[in-house]
Amino acid sequence: MLYLIGENLDKARAHYQAETGKIVQLMRGIYVDADADIDAVVLRNAVRIAHYLYPNAYLSAASATLLAPTRDGRLFISGKRNQRTRLRALExxxxxxxxQPAVATAIVGDSTGEFQIAVSSMRQRCLEAFRQRSEHASAIDDGxxxxxxxxxxxxxxxPAAAADAVWALARDNKWYREGEQAERYLLRSAVAVDVRNEAALSFHVGWHGQVIGRLDHDGFEWRWQPDGGFDLPLVQQRVPGRLPAFILSLLPEGWLEKVLKDKDxxxxxxxxxxxMSNITISADAAELGLLPADTLATRLGDHTRNGIFTGTYAGPGRGRLEADFEAGLARLYRRADTPRLSGVQIKAPMFLARDGRLSPSAGLPFTHILKPAGTSGFQALPVIEYLAMSLAGATGLAVPAIALVPMPDAMPPALLVERFDIRTSASDTRRLALEDxxxxxxLTPDAKYDGTIERIARAIRPLSTAPQxxxxxxxxxxxxxxxxxxxxMHLKNxxxxxxxxxxxxxxxxxxxAPVYDAVTTRVFPGLEHDRMALKLNAKDDRLQRRDVLQVAVVAGLTAVGVNDAIDRFLQQFAHAADALHVPDLPGIDRDITQRAAAMIAICKERLAGFT
Known part of the structure; x- marks a missing residue:
């Protein structure tokens, strides 16, 4: 059941029931039963929640017609400002x-009862359907x-009288362009010739082999059309005309973007x-079901001993016919069926077979990520990341399976990471997605440093199924x-x-999600004074316990509970740092050993100074 402070629950009783675990707070003033299906409760009472949060707003666009959220969980309203509020499956x-909006009154019923709410009138909806670069407009489909x-x-x-009526409202609100387009639509006549921009593109998007929607580009902007039979809020176009953020986050960047030389x-x-995230995209919908399914064939742990990969590496190396390792990877990525990866670091998609053979994923399932050594002082990067990930796991944080891979042709070792966003066996029917x-x-990927821990906390609370x-x-x-x-540790990590x-x-x-891409950046050239990518309590350096506790209170956690958790975390970190060491394998030179020692020293120094 849904509880709203001031409507069917008072503050004192809400506080008591929340403390005793009977109800759960979703956001200020909004609670549900602790044992309820929270997503279902939120969606079934979406209009009431919106009316409670924004009493002076009215339902508009598609929601004025549906009197409910869209199938992907969006509810459209119009009011005093542009604003988005995400609450679990509802946005x-x-x-x-x-x-001067033209509104009418509608009656909405939900689990709490019936109530009246203002909605856009038919004339208003007609104009809303033709707003420029508007998510509200894009939600109004052709039907x-x-x-x-x-x-x-x-x-x-x-039609002429209807157009005149719509025009009158358009003039009152100075929506002249919308009025013109609405008039054309109302007075339209059949066009004998089908004329289209030959540069227009259409891509089908699949998830675990199932078509979930279509991406269209008319030569000017993107339009996302979810498939009628797909209801999960996975891909959403929150900014009209722009590629959906979830799809944008999957596209290559950094090294791979330069290799592919794709201009847009x-x-x-x-x-x-x-x-990544089991997403496939093709102009041919039939092709989506033919691409290899990313499913683990074996566990990395079965081919690892003391942190070292014991299988057979069958990827690119420095051979006579290859100028260098990067050139070999570049040739691999020229195949359209080679999985694309985001991130600036050099990475290769790999498949680990049951017999321990590690091969590039072109035409094969993509189960593991290989991170080779860098150049110009970054040869130690895989080893430093291995140590950081090992330290995270020993400290109690969830991490994927990892191993250092001895590389051919006297190359430094590479890091192999097992994907945790894919199915673990042929019998695994779960559908998984990783959203950074x-x-x-x-936000666009180039804004990955434009965030704070507090902002992330505000985003996590209404979305997570275990927010605390x-x-x-x-x-x-x-x-x-x-x-x-x-x-x-930016927004994409x-x-x-x-x-x-x-x-x-x-x-x-x-x-x-589990920890990934963790690395001590301060041990590399030019990064000796590197600060945190995301600020916490307005600080990106010299953190203290009070900073963490301050953010904890803002996030709705109890200071006492967080303080105890910090103590346990620091104890685990201290023990793990003392036991941290570089595995003994070929390719570990003096530079790598020194940078590893510097990393461990940084960890111990900061631990000692954290009070």
Whole structure:
């Protein structure tokens, strides 16, 4: 059941029931029963929640017709400001209302009862359907437009009279362009010739082999059309005309972007078909089901001893016919069926077979990520990341399976990471997706440093299926990044792991993902004074316990509980740092050994200074 402070629950009783675990707070003033299906309760009472949060706003666009959220969980309202509010599976999208809106009254019923709410009138909806670069407009599909037009013609007697009525409202609000387009639509006549921009593109998007929607580009902007039979809020176009943030976060960047030489998003999507999070994209819908499914064939742990990979490496190396390792990877990525990876570091998608053979993923499942050594002072990068990830795991943080891979041709060792966002066996039917914080916050990848731990906490609370645990975990992750001197824990290196069972219309679990891409950046050239990528309590350096506790209180956690958790975390970190060492394998030279020693020294120094 849904509880709203001031409507069916008072503050004192809400506080008592929350403390005793009977109800759970979703956001200020909004509670649900602790044993309830929270996503279902939120969606079924979406209009009431929006009316409670924004009593002076009215339902608009598609929501004025549906009197409910769209199938992907969006509820459209118009009010005083542009604002987005995400609450579990629901996203309330508000835009600025016109000066003189034409509204009507509708009756909405939910589990709490019936109530009245203001909605856009038919004339208003007709104009809203033609707003420029508006998410509200994009939610009104062709069928809704046709129904609105038919209803207006019935009311006013003819298309011309309906157009005049709509124009009157457009003039009152100075929506002249919308009025012109609405008039054309109402008075339209059949066009004999089908004329289209030959540069227009259309891509089908698949998830675990199932078509979930279509991406269209008309030569000017993107439009996302979810498949009618897909209800999960996975891909959402929150900024009209722009590539959905979730898709944008999957595209190559950094080294791979330079290798592929794709000049824009259209070219990137044309050149590749396979991406992280089990996403496939192709102009041919039939092809999506033919691409290899990313499923583990074996566990990395079965081919690892003392942190060293014991299988057979069959990837590119420095051979006579290859100028260098990067050139070999570049040739691999020229194949469209080679999975694309985001991130600036050099990475190769690999497949680990049951017999321990590690091969490039071109035409094969993509199960593991290989991170080779860098150049110009970054040869130690895989080893330093291995140590950081090992330290994270020993400190109690969830980490994927990792191993150092002895490389051919006298190359330094590479790091192999097992994917945790894919199915673990042929019998595993879960559907998994990894959404980084750039996508969650609807930011482009180049804005990955434009965030704070507090902002992430505000985003996690309404989305996570275990918000208290994930908020505490977020603070531990931030503290860990500070302790190891990781200046690269940005918004793309923090993510939510979403898991849904087959045919589910909402995610079963949404949790903060395991640690990935953790590395002590301060031991590398030019980064000796590197600071935290994301500020915590307005600080990106010299963190203290009070900073973490301050953010904990803001996030809604108890200071006492967080303080105890920090103590346990620091104890585990101290023991793990003392036991940290570089595995004995070929390719470990003096430079790598010295940088590893510097990393451990940084960890111990910061631990001693954290009070």
């Amino acid at each position: 309330i999208i508000q835009n600025v209302a016109p000066d 809704m437009r046709a129904q609105i037009a038919l209803r207006l013609v019935e009311e006013y007697g003819s 998003e259209r070219a990137m999507l044309r050149s590749g078909k396979r991406y 914080m750039c996508s969650v916050l609807d 645990e994930d908020l505490l975990l977020l603070l531990k992750r931030a503290l860990f990044a500070w302790l190891i001197g990781d200046g690269d 923090l993510a939510l792991l979403k898991i849904a069972s087959p045919a589910a219309d909402r995610f079963d679990t949404i949790r903060l």
